[in-house]
Amino acid sequence: MSNQVKKIVGWLSVLVLVALYIVSDSELMRPIANTRYRLNTMWASDKYRYGDLYGFSYLKQYKYPVNLVEGAGKDTGVRDCGVKRDINLYSICDSYLFSFVKGENDFCRVNKYVQIRSIDDGVLNVVLDKSKINVLLIESTERQIRNNLSDPGFLSEKLRADGGREMLVLNQHMTDITRVSFNRGINANLEFNLFDYKFLTPIKEFKAWFNRTVFNRVDGDVSVSSDGARLYYRPTTDTTDGSLSSFVTVSPASMDQNIGNLNAVATGFKRMGFDYIYFCGIPNPCTVYESGHRKYNEFLPRLQSGRHPDFQFVDVYSPFMSDHHVDRYERSDTHWNKAGFQSWLGIFNGVLDTIPGR
């Protein structure tokens, strides 16, 4: 190869790698990732096709097809609450609702449904229609509650009612150049672009099998249930680092602080003009399925038993625990399944149905 050709090949390689680096930015990745998740060729990605916990661990025995979005909101069994649509429902939620709720038709009596995710870097500006009943639902999975409530401002600032247009305003903290240049998700995205192909999945599964069989070890973000039937997100089962765990003791002082902060958040929203405020903590899968095996820290029931004058709890903990043999969560994913969502929807629609009309 002549020197000239070598130089051209060299510069081409540099350009390709720089391009790869730039498209590995989280924003630019989204369309690429969505396309590759939809494909079913050797270039497709298996990372989340079989659940996020499978994607962390690549344990073949937990390779269950997971479809968190499509079809979940259909056939939701919404009870007949009459034709009256007198409720405007707003929600601050996480992916448990965000990925599943299709719209106002999922809910009983609801005229309009607007949601913002608590992890979104923005604010939802609402215009409260006083001719309707304005309901706010704050939903959080158990593992996120303590983090979300550690600073009462975190949830309070997700939503405001200061007139103007009703819209979701997402902040753009960093300029594009800074974001692309010092992209925090770069390693995960590069891994996705370089090594996340269906034809490489068997190698990953072999490594996972080897570690599991020989060393009895799984990926650091994953743990296996006591009966071996499902995977959990490890921080929820951890016994040392407690902030997300179901099994690390929560002190009475910490409980009081969580309840106090939740009350402060609700009071703020009440003052904003909401007629009803509901808080719903969805149990960690391990809280439900490990109930006979490990000692639960009782975080949710203790939270729900606290004094809460400005809001009500939507209790899904008790029904989920009372028939904990029901499969309401995906076995290879951190989320619930269609059955779990529909159970929740049934419970919440029951709550909405009890709201007196205006």
Next chain:
Amino acid sequence: MLFNSLEFLVFFIVITLSYFLLPPKLRAPLLLFASCYFYMAFVPVYIFILFFTIVVDYIAGILLENSTKNKKGILLCSLVVNIGFLCIFKYYNFFATNIDRGFTLFHWNVKLPLLAILLPVGLSFHTFQAMSYTIEVYRGHQKAERNFLIYALYVMFYPQLVAGPIERPQNLLHQFHSMPGIRFDRERVKSGLLRMGFGLFKKVVIADRLALFVDGTYESPHLQTGWALVIASFFYSFQIYCDFSGYSDIAIGAAKVMGIDLMENFRSPYLAKSIPEFWRRWHISLSTWFRDYLFIPLGGSRVTTQRLCFNLFVVFLISGFWHGANWTFLIWGFLHAVLMILSMLLGKRSSGGKKEDSTAMKVGKMIGVFLLINFTWIFFRAANIDHAKAILKSMVHFKLSGAPMVFNANELFFSGLLIAFLVAKEYAGKPLVLVSNRRFAFQLVLLVASCYLFGVFNYKKFIYFQF
């Protein structure tokens, strides 16, 4: 940007290819730009601190060379700026907390404010490297660098910016000046890449695997059995060695690919037969820094026994403190000072008419030294003194009940096998041999495949990044 990340892999390939493809005179600017980017990938804003100290030391160097009267004052200014940043970012909270504790002894309820700041990555490393430049110029051993770009590169050269080796200006500056003349040398590139591959192997296969056991055990020493703690302390000795020497291997290898020679940082330290020998083999760039800029100016070893003891205590306590603002590091430094003094005193007594040790004696000495070093690492690794005490108590009483071990028998055996392989390789002392392209390719593929199959990829930071 971690050496064990895909981001670094892409970065390294892009920079190295560009280095050889660009006109040679653009190599220094390219490397400086790359180094800035590398550093900013951690916390971008800290580049300003680094830039400020570079400007101060660059000017100080020129002033030191030009002036005849105020040399001491100029050097002092430069040292104050460098050590000042170190004190603010690394030691302020430690001192404030301990002063508060002191006040409470006198029932004074004074609370000094604490700083909620993140320690700039590699601060202790590049500060020491910058100080070695001004001291060498002050001593007249090094000419002041007039080319700002070259001087900035001396402080910021990305392979060794955040965790060493802490270089000397005499070794590095002239290499940067002659950089335009460096030609693509296939043998150097092959040898550099293999060194990087082996460094990565040490990090992800050995260190990060042992870290799973060590972290899990040291996190809650009160719950562990004595046996688990003995294994954890043994593993930690190899974890820290593989972690740090793995980093140095990648740094030295990456520089070598570009035709730059960095100093060696480790020479099989656990094969040392005495404590002084251990310090000639462990973190060589730091121990020689302390020797040249602290121990010898204090009088070195050609002084009275009392003075020698004092000198050693000063050097090792500061060395302990260099590692971190925690009493555990000070105790670690203190223990090493005691071991050094005992070993020097015993060495003086038994000197004269020395016979060559038998192999059994040599191995016995190696094991003895290793056990002593292993003991000192307990303080280095423990989160605080209470944890260190709990670990030692459980070990001495050989507590039998406790949490189940983090590893199963297979993984314990495999970890032991990896350690045995490492020790055997170091004992044999054979470098990775480069005979043919085919053999090189085979070795590299084998290393990469082993790293993938047996590696633990959790993007765990290198231990020495925190210093």
